[in-house]
Amino acid sequence: MTRSLVLLSLLAGLVSALPTNRADLDSCLSSSGASYLTSSSSGWDDAIAAYNQRYTYQPAAVAYPTSSAEAGAVVQCASAAGVPVTARSGGHSYAAYGLGGADGFLVVDTSKFARVIVDQDSGQAVVGTGLRLGDVAQQLYDSGERALPHGTCPYVGVGGHAAFGGYGFQSREWGLTLDRMIGATLVLANGTVAEVSATSYPDLFWAIRGSAPSFGIALSYIFATLPAPPTTTFFSYYFPSSASASQALLALQSFGLNADAKLGMEMVLGPGQWYFTGAYTGTSDELATAIAPLLDQLPATTSDSTVQELGWIDYLVAVGGEGTIDTTAPDTRDTFYAKSAVVPSTALLSTADVDAFISYLNTQGPASGTQWFVEAELYGGTPSAISQVPENATAYGNRDGLLTFQLYASSSNYAPPYPQAGFDFVDGMFAALDKHRAVPLDFYPNYVDDRLTDQQWQSGYYGPNYARLLRIKEEVDPTGVFAYPQAIGK
Numbered sequence: 001m002t003r004s005l006v007l008l009s010l011l012a013g014l015v016s017a018l019p020t021n022r023a024d025l026d027s028c029l030s031s032s033g034a035s036y037l038t039s040s041s042s043g044w045d046d047a048i049a050a051y052n053q054r055y056t057y058q059p060a061a062v063a064y065p066t067s068s069a070e071a072g073a074v075v076q077c078a079s080a081a082g083v084p085v086t087a088r089s090g091g092h093s094y095a096a097y098g099l100g101g102a103d104g105f106l107v108v109d110t111s112k113f114a115r116v117i118v119d120q121d122s123g124q125a126v127v128g129t130g131l132r133l134g135d136v137a138q139q140l141y142d143s144g145e146r147a148l149p150h151g152t153c154p155y156v157g158v159g160g161h162a163a164f165g166g167y168g169f170q171s172r173e174w175g176l177t178l179d180r181m182i183g184a185t186l187v188l189a190n191g192t193v194a195e196v197s198a199t200s201y202p203d204l205f206w207a208i209r210g211s212a213p214s215f216g217i218a219l220s221y222i223f224a225t226l227p228a229p230p231t232t233t234f235f236s237y238y239f240p241s242s243a244s245a246s247q248a249l250l251a252l253q254s255f256g257l258n259a260d261a262k263l264g265m266e267m268v269l270g271p272g273q274w275y276f277t278g279a280y281t282g283t284s285d286e287l288a289t290a291i292a293p294l295l296d297q298l299p300a301t302t303s304d305s306t307v308q309e310l311g312w313i314d315y316l317v318a319v320g321g322e323g324t325i326d327t328t329a330p331d332t333r334d335t336f337y338a339k340s341a342v343v344p345s346t347a348l349l350s351t352a353d354v355d356a357f358i359s360y361l362n363t364q365g366p367a368s369g370t371q372w373f374v375e376a377e378l379y380g381g382t383p384s385a386i387s388q389v390p391e392n393a394t395a396y397g398n399r400d401g402l403l404t405f406q407l408y409a410s411s412s413n414y415a416p417p418y419p420q421a422g423f424d425f426v427d428g429m430f431a432a433l434d435k436h437r438a439v440p441l442d443f444y445p446n447y448v449d450d451r452l453t454d455q456q457w458q459s460g461y462y463g464p465n466y467a468r469l470l471r472i473k474e475e476v477d478p479t480g481v482f483a484y485p486q487a488i489g490k
Contacts, residue, residue, distance in 0.1 A: 018080035022060065025106070028077035029061060034070040036063040048099060048107075053335040054418045055096035062088075062107040068185060068193045071108060071217055075481070076191035078106040084483040085189075087217045089129050090157020091331075094338050095450035097213070098160070101485040108187075108217045110159055118143035123225045124182065129159030129218050134325030137316050146225040147312060149174040151446075154316070154325040162221055163212035164445040165396055167379060167386075167404070169264030169279035169319070174226060175385040178209040178396060183222035186215065189481035197222075207472045207488075210395025210445070210462065214469070214488040215476055228312035233287045234319055235265075236277040237295065238302045245274045246351075246358045249376060251297040252276070253348055256402055260290040261383040269358075269374040271365055278378075279319065284309050335418050336410040339430050340447035342460075345380050345387070345402040347439035360432035368425035370409035377404045397442070397463040404444050405433065423451075450485055457486050 019028040029036045037047050038061045047062045060083050065071040078085045088098035088109045095101055113128035116139035123146060127136055134154025140146040149170040151161060158177070166177020174180070183197040186208065194216070196205040204215060212218045239248070252267050265278025276294075280287035284307050295301065310318060316325050343349055365372060380387040380402040391399045398404075407429040409422045434441050443449065443460035458466045466488075473489040483490055 019077060022081050022083055025060060025077055025081045025083055028081065029063060029074060032063070032065075032070055032073035032077055033067075034063045034065040034074050036061050036074070047109075049333070050096040050099055051092050051331065051333055052094055052096055053333055053416050054337070055099065057096060057099040057101070057105075058103045059099055059105045059107045062109055064109050064112055066112040068187065068219055071187045071219060072191040072193055074106065074108060075187050075189065075217060079189055079191065079479070079481045085217070085481050086484050087129075087159060087213045087482075088157075089159025090132050090155060090161075092153075092156045093160060094336075094448045095485070097448065097484045097486070101450060105484075110217065110219060113219050116140055116143060118146055118225065120144055123227075125223050125225045126220050127158060127223055128220050129157070131158050132156060132327045133158055133161060134316070134320065134322075134327050137325055138313065140225060141228055141313055145228045145312070147228040148177060148180055148223055148225055150177045152316075152319045152321070154320045154322055155327050155331045158221070159218055160213070161446065163208065163218065164210065164448075166446070167377065167444075170281060171386055172259075172264050172378065172381070172384040173261045173281055175389065176396065177223075178394060179385065179389060180223045180225070181209055181221050182224050184208055184212070185219045186212070187217040187219065189216065189477040189479070203472050204476065206393075207395050207469055210397070210465070211469060211488055213484065214473060214482055216482065229281045230311070231281075231283055231309050232312060232315040233280045233282065233284045233307060233309050234315050235279070235287060235291075235305075235307045236275055237305045238273075238275045240299055240302060241272075243299045245269060246354045248274065248276075248298055249354050249358070250349070250351065251294055252376065252378065253343070253403060255294040255297075256378045256381045257345060258383065259294075259378065259381050261381075261385060263287070263290050264378065265291075266375045266377040269361060269376070270372065279315065334410050334414050335416050336408060336414075337418065337422050337426050338406060338408040338447055339426055339449045340444040341405040341407065341430055341433055342379075342398050342401040342442035342444055343403040343405070344398075344400040344439065344442070346400055347437070348402065349433075350436060352436045353433060356436060357429070357433045360428060364425055364428060368409065368421055369412055369419055370422045370425060371412060371414065372409035372425065374408070374429065375406040377406070378402070379404050391463065392465060392468075395462060395465050395469055396445075397461065397465050398444065401442065401444075406444075406447050427451075445486075448486065452486075454490075461486075
């Protein structure tokens with residue numbers, strides 16, 4: 001690295017005595033200054049409840065630091081005791097990696113890092129990783145009507161969202177959330193705190209934009225924010241039941257190659273229906289012009305289609321589907337299995353690929369016993385800001401991705417247990433999409449799938465960037481303190 005990480009100021013004096021085994025971890029944490037919970041604590045069950053109820057992991061402890069010094073101290077405690085560490089922001093990891101993805105982790109919960117500070121001159125914002133996307137959006141808007149590209153669910157934590165990508169309908173114009181990142185405060189495996197950027201520990205800054213939890217506990221990010229647009233047009237286009245889903249998906253793919261960057265959209269498929277939804281940065285008239293080449297290939301839209309011109313916050317409320325972007329109320333939980341599939345612009349879906357996929361949904365979906373949906377999200381195309389970033393500019397790969405599929409099925413009542421038929425159905429979705437292809441599909445790390453093999457996720461998430469990630473991991477975390485199942489070097 002340009003600057004040696006071993007020269008960072010050590011925090012060893014923050015704890016009175018480092019533990020030598022797991023039995024001493026509790027004593028060490030008690031001297032760290034951070035509040036924490038263990039299995040004997042009141043509130044433990046709520047503290048370790050996973051968003052995806054398929055998972056019921058038992059951490060060693062959950063710590064709630066309020067400062068970088070406390071965060072460094074608790075990481076030192078765990079490292080000395082041989083206890084693996086994981087970061088938790090919003091807790092929405094599909095595979096419960098915020099709990100470690102296995103028993104026995106120290107969970108460092110960043111919920112106390114919940115401030116947004118905007119520099120009014122530069123538009124740069126320091127964003128605590130304990131915030132959820134709805135709260136980030138509101139605080140940015142309240143601080144000079146600023147905005148970032150990000151996902152639609154207000155309850156998703158910004159810590160993980162920005163660490164692994166961060167797609168929203170504005171991303172084709174503004175980039176992924178991680179593309180707006182210009183710095184971060186990171187607690188490393190030895191408890192040191194690094195301020196990383198393009199000029200300060202640039203290798204580490206490169207690595208965290210794609211896999212931050214593999215390298216440390218991100219306490220805050222610095223983003224280059226954008227002015228919130230005065231008008232965002234939010235749309236949903238529905239079609240007659242006789243309209244061909246295969247035709248529509250192929251039309252979206254060809255249209256997306258050169259679609260206006262101000263247009264973000266997806267095709268949503270579910271039991272007995274499909275539709276297009278998304279947003280355009282501009283007026284409804286401008287949207288109509290931009291999307292006409294796609295709609296002209298399909299039957300006329302039906303009367304339940306909607307097109308709304310909205311201000312920024314009203315748009316976020318509408319697209320989020322919760323009626324608010326405030327996250328004070330408890331989050332709802334689910335019991336589900338999901339996979340992703342990234343289609344590169346250089347190896348598009350064939351008619352055979354699409355026909356096989358749609359046929360599978362139509363024949364197997366009704367018998368799956370699940371609540372399922374598919375989203376085919378338009379990421380790329382020549383004008384897309386995502387695609388214009390070189391593949392090796394950040395650890396996040398897949399810059400050539402045109403469409404990203406989310407394949408998702410919940411249990412019939414959204415509660416445990418999850419049926420084996422659900423795994424079979426979702427795996428079958430992917431197989432149907434992939435089976436005719438000569439070029440394999442890649443994967444999107446924010447739709448994490450812990451059933452992938454090591455070779456699949458290493459190649460599918462990171463491609464050729466994985467080798468560089470592994471070298472950086474060996475330098476900054478040689479003993480694997482941050483070791484969730486899909487951590488670099490795991």
